[in-house]
Amino acid sequence: MKTFMYSLLAVALFSCSDMSDRSAFTGEVQKSNTPPVGTLSSESIYQLTDTFQTQDNKSVTLSAFAGKPTVVAMIFTHCTYACPRLTTDIKNVESKLKDEEGKVNFLLVSFDAARDLPDTLKRYARDAGLGENWTLLHGDEEAVRTLSVLLNVQFAKDAEGNFSHSNIISVLDKNGVLNFQKEGLGIDPAEISKVVKQLIQ
Secondary structure, three states, X not given: OHHHHHHOOOOOOOOOOOOOOEEEEOOOOOHHHOOOHHHOOXXXXXXXXXXXXXXXXXXXXXXXXXXXXXXXXXEOOOOOOHHHHHHHHHHHHHHOOHHHOOOOEEEXXXXXXXXXXXXXXXXXXXXXXXXXXXXXXEOOHHHHHHHHHHXXXXXXXXXXXXXXXXXXXXXXXXXXXXXXXXXXXXXXXXXXXXXXXXXXX
16 A cells, blocks of 8 residues: 555655645544544545654554544644744634634644654644644654655655645545645635535534
């Protein structure tokens, strides 16, 4: 399966900077709701069995997020421009979902396997004012690369250990199937929040 997923990786790379707003694809962790991997759809990202560490240094697989829609993006904490803006964009989505509090996962996954260890991610979450519905994940390089392929997120590491990457917010349904994506910075949160509300219903 991983061989197939790696074959999906595109070669185009986008810098860690503002990009035009365009659709890329339309279409609190509850372990008690986690379905067995064998029961997941073949399109589910939750079939990825790699282990990640949360900002609280707890080991989880992505299937731990099953049971709720999940809003997810990939970032790295040393990014000084695009990643803070991407995080703010998701916070704006969260603000549109106040009536759905506790019914949505907000997930940030770091590109930076070397530097973004759980303590660093916890500090980033605190400084960004991220609440209890947010989870930040650290994984090894292979796990991060595989997830990036599944989310259509391109990235590359430079000589200084920083990353050029695409800026994409993805929405997964409760079973981990990619339902919607929006690429760019400064996006309208109403569009994504509408998708999430439909998934909750």
